[in-house]
Amino acid sequence: MAIKLSCSDYTWPGLQHATVMSVIADLGFDGVDIGVFNTQTHVTVPAIIENPSARAEDVLRISGRAGLRVSDVFLTAADTLESLSPTSRSKADWDQLQKIFEALIEFAVAVGSSGITMLPGVIENGVSPEEARDLSAERLSVLIELAADSGLATSVEPHVGSIIEDPKSTLELLEMCPGLTVTLDPSHFGFLGWPVSSLIPLIARTRHVQVRPAALGVMQTRLVDNQLDLELLICELVKQDYQGWIASEFVWMEKWGCDRVDNTSETKFLGQFLRNLLSKSKKEN
Numbered sequence: 001m002a003i004k005l006s007c008s009d010y011t012w013p014g015l016q017h018a019t020v021m022s023v024i025a026d027l028g029f030d031g032v033d034i035g036v037f038n039t040q041t042h043v044t045v046p047a048i049i050e051n052p053s054a055r056a057e058d059v060l061r062i063s064g065r066a067g068l069r070v071s072d073v074f075l076t077a078a079d080t081l082e083s084l085s086p087t088s089r090s091k092a093d094w095d096q097l098q099k100i101f102e103a104l105i106e107f108a109v110a111v112g113s114s115g116i117t118m119l120p121g122v123i124e125n126g127v128s129p130e131e132a133r134d135l136s137a138e139r140l141s142v143l144i145e146l147a148a149d150s151g152l153a154t155s156v157e158p159h160v161g162s163i164i165e166d167p168k169s170t171l172e173l174l175e176m177c178p179g180l181t182v183t184l185d186p187s188h189f190g191f192l193g194w195p196v197s198s199l200i201p202l203i204a205r206t207r208h209v210q211v212r213p214a215a216l217g218v219m220q221t222r223l224v225d226n227q228l229d230l231e232l233l234i235c236e237l238v239k240q241d242y243q244g245w246i247a248s249e250f251v252w253m254e255k256w257g258c259d260r261v262d263n264t265s266e267t268k269f270l271g272q273f274l275r276n277l278l279s280k281s282k283k284e285n
Contacts, residue, residue: 003237005274006031006071006247008210010041011263013252017042017059021066027268028275031071032063033210033247034111036104038079043107045077045100052103056110063111070111071245072183072208074157075104075118081161086139087121087132094139101143105150114244115153115207117183118143120162120173132163137176144179155181155207159188160219167198174205181207185249186228187214191256196229203240209233210249211274213266219256223269234277238285246274 007029012020020042024032035041036048047055063070077084077100084097101116108116121136123129144154156173158164164173167189174180184206186196193216211233212219213226237246248270250263 003242003278004030004071004245005271005278006033006069006245007267007271008033008035008074008247008249008251009043010035010037011248011250011252011267013041018062018065021062021068023264025066025068027264028271029248030069031245031247032066032068033072033074033208033245033249034059034070034113035074035076036107037074037076040079045075048103048107049100052107053110056107059111070113071247073104073108073111073113073116074183075100075116077118081119081122082124085119085121086136086143087124087127087163089124089127089135097139098142098146102146105147105152108147108152109150113152115155115181116147117155117157117208119159120156120164122162129163129169133169133173133176136163137173140173140177140180144177148179153181153207154179155183157183157185157188157210159185160191165192166194167202170202174202181205183208183210185210185212186230186233187212187219187249190214190228191217191219196232199233200236203236203242206237206242206244208244209237209242209246211246211270212249212251213270220250220258220261222261222266223273230273231277231280234274235281235284238278238281246278248274 215227
């Protein structure tokens with residue numbers, strides 16, 4: 001499969017889900033990333049637990065009407081990074097996370113996603129980075145096997161505040177979990193000063209890619225203010241024969257000042273920019 005472009009449905013939380021699908025299609029994207037962020041997204045964790053197949057039917061109906069394929073399913077199980085996380089030391093949290101993940105597998109299979117993206121966990125108070133990473137690897141290995149039994153891949157998104165904020169720690173977690181893949185979002189690395197060149201070793205284990213313009217200390221900005229070397233990223237993805245989706249992932253939230261961008265216009269500009277880079281890279285490679 002040639003690289004295709006998708007867009008996150010959580011870019012426009014204030015619109016009806018069917019309207020979001022229409023906007024994504026109108027902007028020229030082929031796929032849609034479905035966010036399942038507890039109760040904050042169009043598809044919610046409670047709805048998935050209650051009836052995953054019915055919720056999948058709803059998504060397929062409105063995405064199909066817009067001519068979109070589901071490119072990824074992205075789980076954030078709770079409103080805080082500590083709760084319902086692979087690194088939570090609460091047995092109740094771990095039991096509930098498995099229940100949610102099992103329901104999400106049914107949903108993801110039904111909507112045709114290649115896999116599930118989730119967060120790797122955080123370092124809780126009183127826990128060393130090594131202990132948190134070990135627990136995450138242990139828990140993720142269980143979830144990876146559950147998903148694999150249904151033909152799905154499991155990937156984690158390295159992010160600011162997590163146990164894998166840099167390329168080195170990400171590679172270490174991947175080594176501990178042979179079946180684990182990455183949802184690569186360079187904005188989180190760029191926010192902390194890691195250049196795109198440092199992410200190249202992660203591409204071989206990358207299942208999904210999320211992109212938004214960013215800079216040092218700036219999680220989301222306009223394309224004209226972008227400081228990420230997206231041309232290098234696209235070139236390396238093509239060179240390494242990446243076969244997945246690249247998702248435009250503007251978000252709308254107060255955190256990190258991510259409510260200061262015109263998401264519709266910038267999504268359009270980013271999509272055009274990525275198409276041009278893909279066309280250029282394919283010719284050069």
